[in-house]
Amino acid sequence: MHIPDGFLDLSIAAIFYLMTMSVVGFSLLKMSKQKFNGALIGIVAAAIFAVQMLNWPIPGGTSAHFVGGALAGILLGPYAGCLAMTLVLVIQGLVFADGGLTALGANIWNMAVVNVFVGYYIYRALERTNKSVAAFAAGWLGITMAAIFTGMEVGLSSSFKYSLTTAVTVMGTWHGILGIIEGIITTSVVTYIASMRPDLLEGRAETAPGKMAYAAITVMIVLSPLFAYTAELVGYSEPLENVAEMLGAEEHPIYEGLLPDYTVPGLDPYIGTIISAVTGVAIVMGIGYGMRRYA
């Protein structure tokens, strides 16, 4: 499910970096307020990484491996679970080249945000009815949803020529079937821990998100394909410019500025953009330095 570099358009990759940073950043903030237990998150992340190495045989001679997003959410709570899965994905990307660098934001979104939060919420919603059913549904639907989101991101990218329908159908169907294995493993582990050390599962209720955070993260997950769609639609230009082009409106600036449209008049547009970027950064840094020093 790890998206390599080259499959996503940069605009979509950038949107998912932004959304991922906001959720992972918020998770870090929440964890630091709850006496950040780095050892627990780090070692559980290492354990999930190790479990992903296990190849479970499937009748017919093939095998599948566990992903563990929903389990991380159930065992650690959604914020710590999200962080643990993020660590796993960063190590996989930067040590094993498993998943691309530009696609890292999208990969974390799918497997550390969607998989963990969806899995966690499903488990919490169903656990009072039956813990085993809740764990199975969390594992199965968590991974299937993550796969569907992967399909949407790749399918919306113009770099990938297959249609959105094809990408989502292939990813969703395949992982919907493999997800049953994820569900069974999640159930086995949660049931065993619930019978041997129920205290490990009960403590996680304290780390549940508040109503606002719950609503915000849910809205972000639900709307993320729309964000990806609009990012693809807008591309690298200003949304207002696209609207103006659609409406046939023309630009009549009163004052063009020193660096009109982030270019230097008379120079190659690319070189002009770089000069504009360096100038802009220097001005912002200068103001920041001045404010720090004199304000």
Next chain:
Amino acid sequence: MHELIERSIKEASQYFQNFFIHDYGRQGFLHMIDARIKLLGTFLLIVLAVSTFDPMKVGVIFVSSLILAAFSRIGIKKVLKRIWLFTLFSFIIVLPLTLSFRVEDLLYVLLFTLRVATSLIAIQVLILSTPFNDIVYAMRGLKFPKGFVSTLWLAYRYIILMFTELMRVMLARESRRMTKGSHMDLWRKGGESLGLFFIRTFERAERVQLAMRARGEKVVAIKGSFTRLDKIYILFMAAVTLWWMAI
């Protein structure tokens, strides 16, 4: 369950060879570059490679990445050996598009694969020339949050230990097994083993957390000015970017 263990150990040993590659990696140009710049430089190369379908532009990044590998004594053969599988996978995914028998689709398939291969070369050159601890310290130097960086470093350090622990649990169960058992048995026993493994993980985490609190923890960050080699690397990256833009 022996089949499960054998397969997993085989898979893991192939996967984990990345951990040890730094020990026998030769000291070349890239090995001596500041990890902060290398991290940003790799990101830049990948962004340049995947933001276009112009064959010349992708080709420039492809060649530049190979030049970096060659100058760093990493060896182009070693890099290609590590990227061929993912590259082939990407090629096979888009291959059905050639059934339209149109030249542009054929070109797309080739360019798509070249973009993926180029990105993979760039990241492999980084991995083969930079120990992960340097990458972590570089992240701290680039102002990534301290809690995130320290936990990332901890997770990395414990991966092999946790895998060994997992194998111990599985082998102990296997050694007590008297009959071959069905697929259902395998799943049930496997699930119990994993449950036990996660309980042990929690217990280990509690011990480690207490030890860390007792003696304190510190994440080192790479700081300081750049060397002459770092500046040469920056110039190389600037030249590649300008070349990419000028085409």
